[in-house]
Amino acid sequence: MNKNDIRRAGPDDAGLVREMLGELADHQDEGEFVLVTVDHWRELLGRDDVIVLLAERAGEGMGYVSALRRPYLWTGGEVLALDDLYVRKAFRDSGVGRELMIELARYAQPDNLTITWGMRPENDQAQRFYTRLGARLRPKVVASWAPTSYADLLPPP
Amino acid sequence: MNKNDIRRAGPDDAGLVREMLGELADHQDEGEFVLVTVDHWRELLGRDDVIVLLAERAGEGMGYVSALRRPYLWTGGEVLALDDLYVRKAFRDSGVGRELMIELARYAQPDNLTITWGMRPENDQAQRFYTRLGARLRPKVVASWAPTSYADLLPPP
Numbered sequence: 422m423n424k425n426d427i428r429r430a431g432p433d434d435a436g437l438v439r440e441m442l443g444e445l446a447d448h449q450d451e452g453e454f455v456l457v458t459v460d461h462w463r464e465l466l467g468r469d470d471v472i473v474l475l476a477e478r479a480g481e482g483m484g485y486v487s488a489l490r491r492p493y494l495w496t497g498g499e500v501l502a503l504d505d506l507y508v509r510k511a512f513r514d515s516g517v518g519r520e521l522m523i524e525l526a527r528y529a530q531p532d533n534l535t536i537t538w539g540m541r542p543e544n545d546q547a548q549r550f551y552t553r554l555g556a557r558l559r560p561k562v563v564a565s566w567a568p569t570s571y572a573d574l575l576p577p578p
Numbered sequence: 579m580n581k582n583d584i585r586r587a588g589p590d591d592a593g594l595v596r597e598m599l600g601e602l603a604d605h606q607d608e609g610e611f612v613l614v615t616v617d618h619w620r621e622l623l624g625r626d627d628v629i630v631l632l633a634e635r636a637g638e639g640m641g642y643v644s645a646l647r648r649p650y651l652w653t654g655g656e657v658l659a660l661d662d663l664y665v666r667k668a669f670r671d672s673g674v675g676r677e678l679m680i681e682l683a684r685y686a687q688p689d690n691l692t693i694t695w696g697m698r699p700e701n702d703q704a705q706r707f708y709t710r711l712g713a714r715l716r717p718k719v720v721a722s723w724a725p726t727s728y729a730d731l732l733p734p735p
Contacts, residue, residue, distance in 0.1 A: 442651070442652070446652070454652055454653075455652050455653075456652065456653040456654065456655075457651065457652055457653055457654035458654060461654030462654070464654075465649060465651065465654070468649070470649075471649060471651070487651055489648055489649065489651075491646055491648055491659070492622060492625070492628060492646065494599070494614065494622065494628070494644055494646075494661050494662070495599070495603070495611055495612050495613065495614055496611075496612075496613040496614055497613065497614035497615060497618030497619070497621075497622070498613075502648075504651050505651070523728075523731050523732065526723070526728035526731060526732060527732055529725070529728070530725060530728070530729070530732060533725050534725070535722060535723065535724050535725065536722075536723040536728070537720065537721065537722050537723070538720070538721050539696075539718045539719065539720045539721070540718070540719050540721065541718065541719070542717050542718065542719050544719075548719060551721050551723075554723065554727075554728070554731065555723065555727035555728060555730060555731070556721040556722065556723040556727065557721065557722045557723070557724070557727070558719050558720070558721050559719070559720050559722070560699050560717060560718075560719055560720075561696045561697070561698065561699065561717075561718050561719070561720040562696065562697050562698070562699050562701075562705060562715050562716070562717055562718070563694065563695070563696045563715070563716050563717075563718040563720075564694065564695050564696070564697065564708050564713040564714065564715050565692060565693075565694050565713065565714045565716070566683070566692065566693040566694070566708075566711065566712065566713040566714070567692050567714070568686070568687060568690050568691070568692065570711075570712035570713065570714070571680075571683035571686070571687070571693070571711070571712060572687070573712060574680050574683060574711065574712070575680065575683060575684055575687060
């Protein structure tokens with residue numbers, strides 16, 4: 422079995438991260454919502470609070486996990502908000518997703534960060550995967566209030 | 579009817595914000611999870627990405643809304659992650675919660691920020707309130723992976 426390398430992405434990895442984010446979004450039929458450019462990603466990958474871990478085999482990108490450190494207002498500490506976990510088709514079912522999650526935990530451990538994220542209720546596979554890792558899953562209702570929706574309540578700008 | 583003032587909290591408001599956060603958590607039987615100190619809050623209220631709006635009448639705190647600006651990795655822009663909305667008992671059902679939300683929207687509008695947050699599925703009252711404001715609500719499954727849970731997958735530190 423080949424050895425997978427996992428490392429933190431830096432600004433030079435912006436192109437690869439943007440490419441895989443596009444693949445993930447297309448896979449979910451949400452490609453139209455990805456507006457971020459490679460230049461944006463170069464900036465994001467230079468930030469301390471943006472964590473992207475890349476899985477590679479022989480220099481080829483296999484997948485990634487992205488997360489944001491953010492303050493947790495109830496404790497004065499921080500939490501790690503996982504954004505996306507993605508593994509390219511050719512590498513699925515080979516344990517890469519699990520390896521990425523474990524690396525994210527290794528990143529989070531020294532600062533005692535809880536890792537949080539959301540998923541679609543119909544995504545049973547993801548729920549089984551994360552439950553096996555020991556995550557606690559709860560149903561929630563999530564609200565999104567877009568500028569076009571709240572504009573009705575404000576005087577014209 | 580008295581006039582309610584709404585303004586952005588600064589470091590000097592740390593004591594009041596901490597007090598109301600404690601009330602909110604107690605109200606939800608979650609007081610034990612509030613570990614943040616007034617000093618922590620003084621720091622948090624000095625950050626550009628931590629937004630707390632305070633509602634006051636005649637100098638007395640009526641309630642608050644807290645939110646965090648965070649990067650949105652799909653667009654390269656930002657979103658405003660609402661954390662808590664709280665109105666003190668004596669001032670409930672007087673429209674203060676709605677006023678706080680509208681002020682938060684006014685803060686978000688110039689940067690075209692979408693506002694997002696979560697709530698418990700059984701909280702019908704909150705869901706009606708936010709739907710009336712024009713927010714879009716969706717069921718989701720939320721995962722939380724605590725240091726004590728992921729520690730099992732890592733070598734001993």
